[in-house]
Amino acid sequence: MPTAFTPTLDTVFSALADPTRRAILSMLLEDDMAVTDVAEPFDISLAAISKHLVILTRAGLITQEKRGRVKWCKLEPDALRAASVWMQGFGQFEAVNLDAFERFLAVELDPPKAE
Amino acid sequence: MPTAFTPTLDTVFSALADPTRRAILSMLLEDDMAVTDVAEPFDISLAAISKHLVILTRAGLITQEKRGRVKWCKLEPDALRAASVWMQGFGQFEAVNLDAFERFLAVELDPPKAE
DNA sequence: CGCATATTCAACCGACTGGTTGACGATTGC
DNA sequence: GCAATCGTCAACCAGTCGGTTGAATATGCG
Numbered sequence: 001m002p003t004a005f006t007p008t009l010d011t012v013f014s015a016l017a018d019p020t021r022r023a024i025l026s027m028l029l030e031d032d033m034a035v036t037d038v039a040e041p042f043d044i045s046l047a048a049i050s051k052h053l054v055i056l057t058r059a060g061l062i063t064q065e066k067r068g069r070v071k072w073c074k075l076e077p078d079a080l081r082a083a084s085v086w087m088q089g090f091g092q093f094e095a096v097n098l099d100a101f102e103r104f105l106a107v108e109l110d111p112p113k114a115e
Numbered sequence: 116m117p118t119a120f121t122p123t124l125d126t127v128f129s130a131l132a133d134p135t136r137r138a139i140l141s142m143l144l145e146d147d148m149a150v151t152d153v154a155e156p157f158d159i160s161l162a163a164i165s166k167h168l169v170i171l172t173r174a175g176l177i178t179q180e181k182r183g184r185v186k187w188c189k190l191e192p193d194a195l196r197a198a199s200v201w202m203q204g205f206g207q208f209e210a211v212n213l214d215a216f217e218r219f220l221a222v223e224l225d226p227p228k229a230e
Numbered sequence: 231c232g233c234a235t236a237t238t239c240a241a242c243c244g245a246c247t248g249g250t251t252g253a254c255g256a257t258t259g260c
Numbered sequence: 261g262c263a264a265t266c267g268t269c270a271a272c273c274a275g276t277c278g279g280t281t282g283a284a285t286a287t288g289c290g
Contacts, residue, residue, distance in 0.1 A: 014132035017125060018278080022201075029205065035237060048279055050238060055277095069236050069287035077206035084206070087131075087199050090140065090192040133248085150267060163249055165268060184257040184266050 007060030012083045015059035020044070021052050025061060028075040035064075035071050122175035127198045130174035135159070136167050140176060143190040150179075150186050 015021055024038055039049040053073060056062045060079035065072050130136055139153055154164040168188060171177045175194035180187050 009137065010132060010134060013128050016198075016202075017129035017132050019125060020278090022124065025205065036235085044278085045280065046237070047239085047281085051278075054238095066237090066286095071237065075205070080202050080205055083131075084199065084202050086137075087195050087202070090144065090190070090195050135248090151265085159248085160250065161267070162251080162269085166248075169268095181267090186267065 007058070007079050007082075009083055009086060011059040012061065012079060015055050015061055016083075018052070018055075020049075021056055024049075024052060024056065024073075025075060028062060028073055032072050032074045035073065038073055122173070122194050122197075124198055124201055126174040127176065127194060130170050130176055131198075133167070133170075135164075136171055139164075139167060139171065139188075140190060143177060143188060147187050147189045150188065153188055 020042065023042075027033060027038065027041075035050060035053060036046065038053065039046045042049060053062065053064065057064055061076055063074050063076055065074065135157065138157075142148065142153065142156075150165060150168060151161065153168065154161045157164060168177065168179065172179055176191055178189050178191055180189065
């Protein structure tokens with residue numbers, strides 16, 4: 001049974017490290033999809049896709065809901081927040097010599113625009 | 116020899132997927148460090164740390180410069196930009212909140228500091 | 231009911247990972 | 261010169277990863 005997974009930076013970053021999984025996430029940005037439809041554009045087996053979806057689920061990046069015999073995959077972008085925050089701790093790295101907390105405040109007051 | 120590494124999302128995310136490597140990056144936020152000093156707080160061999168530093172270098176997250184017999188490690192936070200932008204595509208996470216920052220502190224700045 | 235569809239399970243495979251140890255080249259300092 | 265220090269290299273190991281195939285489990289449909 002799906003015990004309550006507690007996504008960590010480890011699981012999130014390693015889930016994101018695979019290009020197939022990132023592509024799946026991008027697809028789910030458009031809309032929820034069934035497992036078979038997720039698999040369709042890829043050249044690998046359905047079982048392999050199923051495993052990727054398990055990994056994304058354990059990372060909290062998607063949820064899956066079974067309706068009838070179809071399992072729908074839904075993006076959960078909130079799971080990226082902790083990782084994003086972690087990275088932003090490094091992002092504002094100007095010449096100023098800020099410690100981690102000051103840097104965080106700077107990010108919070110003036111969030112970087114993803115250009 | 117400055118082999119032109121072309122850091123990809125793959126290399127960056129998989130570099131970030133390891134807690135030891137994230138801890139190293141956090142340590143380098145404070146200041147540049149020699150390899151031996153990077154290794155000091157960890158319970159693993161110097162050779163293992165050296166391998167981690169190679170992975171961080173190939174991801175573009177740090178650079179290393181040898182002065183005398185000491186090799187200095189320097190954080191290169193710009194390498195996070197592409198990954199950060201990619202993640203921003205999924206969530207309009209507005210300004211980060213304090214909960215998220217506390218998780219950042221608890222999880223990532225917890226590991227032992229090198230003095 | 232019986233068959234097709236949707237998805238996972240189980241076993242297996244080769245490649246990669248993170249770790250070890252010991253030897254090694256380079257540099258420093260007595 | 262010689263010994264200690266800094267860091268990497270090479271070989272090895274156990275475990276994980278991404279993939280396969282084939283069987284199994286649900287569910288829907290005619």
